Amino acid sequence: MKAVLAANGLAACSHVIGCVEASDDFVITSGDAVVIERSRTELRTIWAETTHKMQSLRDNSACADQEHEAKKDNSDPGLNVKLSFDVKEDVAAPYIATGVKLRWQFFVSRVLTLTLKWQPRLTVLALKQQTST
DSSP states (O other): OHHHHHHTTOSTTOOOOOOOOSSSEEEEEETTEEEEEEEHHHHHHHHTHHHHHHHHHHSOHHHHHHHHHHHTOTTOOOSOOOOSSOTTSOTTGGGTTSOOOOHHHHHHHHHHHHHHHHHHHHHHHHHHHHHHO
């Protein structure tokens, strides 16, 4: 990051002020003196208080309370995804430029064929109904 800032002429006004750790501790120091020492979870809960109040008024208050309580649980991973497939695998590769039709391609082509085949007849029927009434 320092190299990117320097490459854009911002090295003189950029300073490292901290580092990220795996713990839940949020600590600000000045020299050797600790200025603030709180947990990230506690600070997140405080930050989310306004959102919680608005959700309680706007939405189901019990649901808003549950969501707010979940934010206090540091072990709760929240919404996350575990894929059952490899995102780097090109699943369409075997079907590209091989002439093999997938089921949905067959279905779409069949619907289009039937639509084009019956469209003139349906138009004639509609015109006959309009002229006979």
